[in-house]
Amino acid sequence: MAEPIRVVVTGAAGQIAYSLLYMIARGEVFGKDQPIVLHLLDIPPMVGVLEGVVMELADCALPLLVEVVPTTDPAVGFKDVSAAFLVGAMPRKEGMERKDLLSANVKIFRTQGQALDKFAKKDVKVLVVGNPANTNALVCSSYAPSIPRENFSAMTRLDQNRATSQIAAKLGVPISAVKNIIIWGNHSSTQYPDAGQAKVTANGTVKSVVDAINDNGYLQGSFVETVQKRGAAVIAARKMSSAMSAAKAACDHMHDWWNGTAPAQFVSMGVFSDGSYDSPKDVIFSFPVEIKNKQWKIVSGLTLSDFAKTKLSVTGKELQEEKDEALSVLDSNVSNL
Ligand SMILES: NC(=O)C1=CN([C@@H]2O[C@H](COP(=O)(O)OP(=O)(O)OC[C@H]3O[C@@H](n4cnc5c(N)ncnc54)[C@H](O)[C@@H]3O)[C@@H](O)[C@H]2O)C=CC1
Ligand SMILES: O=C([O-])CC(=O)C(=O)O
Structure with missing residues (x-):
């Protein structure tokens, strides 16, 4: 078996993460032979929900999942990660365009860019899902100058x-x-x-x-x-x-x-x-x-x-x-x- 890799999912108490965490931990992304340490990052009001997600991941009894690290601290969430799924952000409601989320969400990606810069592996692969995804990815990369900009992407x-x-x-x-x-x-x-x-x-x-x-x-x-x-x-x-x-x-x-x-x-x-x-x-x-x-x-x-x-x-x-x-x-x- 390979050495475990650390993977962070932000917005880990949210609805996308609820499906995503299971798929990652089953080996559908990094392979069926790749053990994983999952970092779950969310914000303090969601700590209770996050605890429930941690319980369910344990109850899935997934062989590749060697450790789960729930946290509200970006320094812990991004520490030594090889892959980052940046999901945590406000979703739009009926009648909104995704860019209407810009002022609320863009600051999240500044903070997370800074944390990636300080704590993640330099070859980390970053996927931005939170909307407006393209511009959030641009912002995130701009605040992480020590990571090559080719390592930032947005989901289409x-x-x-x-x-x-x-x-x-x-x-x-x-x-x-x-x-x-x-x-x-x-x-x-x-x-x-x-x-x-x-x-x-x-x-x-x-x-x-x-x-x-x-x-x-x-x-x-x-x-x-x-x-x-x-x-x-x-x-x-x-x-x-x-x-x-x-x-x-x-x-x-x-x-x-x-x-x-x-x-x-x-x-x-x-x-x-x-x-x-x-x-x-x-x-x-x-x-x-x-x-x-x-x-x-x-x-x-x-x-x-x-x-x-x-x-x-x-x-x-x-x-x-x-x-x-x-x-x-x-x-x-x-x-x-
Ligand atoms: N690129 C794409 O194709 C798609 C993008 N999205 C976007 O993904 C984002 C998440 O969607 P859902 O999971 O449905 O939303 P959700 O509201 O169910 O979950 C979002 C989670 O992010 C957390 N969060 C907020 N600020 C955070 C921060 N600073 N750090 C860490 N976590 C934080 C919230 O507490 C919540 O648990 C939204 O912006 C949505 O518009 C959704 C579908 C497709
Ligand atoms: O439409 C939204 O706001 C969520 C999203 O990005 C999608 O479903 O493509």
Whole structure:
């Protein structure tokens, strides 16, 4: 058996964490041979709930879970962690956009960036789930200058999973038959879910999704809108935001970062933009990435339609605006934000 690794989940008493902790502790992210010490970080009013979560994790009797460290102290929560799932933040309610959470949540990510900088391993992989996820990841990285900025990412995997599921249902094929759907830009209602590069395998033949669906009206219309607004649809139905599917997506994201992507396949992650595809530089923008040896690389050379280019420009503009707003909420003397 390998040496245990330390993994922190923030917002550990919340609803996403309730599904996520179990999946991590079962070995679904880091592997079935990787023992884990789980750090559970939440805030003081949630200590009682956290105790209940600790009891349930013990009662799951999971062989890979060697220790659980519940805490409200970021110094303890982030100490020596190799992976961080930053979930803890306020969720939106019906009628809100995710960016409405910016002023409440952005300060959490400043504190956690500082704590990661001081206490985490320098090669820690950080996944920001708490909304607005892209801008929170940007803020978090800016306050952790000793950790490479490539180690910070924001979750758009839930959008990718939603989009893949929509296309598979439309074509009447299993989810596993659809690959390479892309989410571009912000995890918000301006994101661009793009089936333009996607492939489907049916009856042993690989085809482009565009040809298989043969309905541009759908691919540029209700497909895009359904995925953009899926989070709001879940809130309208459940009166709470997505949790089970968000936890599954967080596992998928970290799993692929840790283990790599299959040849000729890519996944979408919010990562630091280098200006690829005319996106604004130095915001956290969701791109298609390939991953090897725990390093992601933006897939280059894809041909985008004029429709796609317009969509990328809209979501990029929103990310630039969110960055400016974050700056006005935080100390404006952060040099690298
Ligand atoms: N990127 C994505 O695809 C998705 C993001 N989200 C976002 O994830 C976040 C969490 O959602 P839920 O688990 O449903 O919310 P929740 O309200 O059930 O749980 C949030 C937890 O975070 C804790 N928390 C608050 N401030 C904290 C801090 N400074 N340090 C540690 N913990 C803290 C709270 O006490 C609470 O236990 C929300 O911002 C939500 O909008 C949700 C679904 C998908
Ligand atoms: O919509 C929300 O507020 C929660 C979320 O990010 C999602 O479900 O994609």
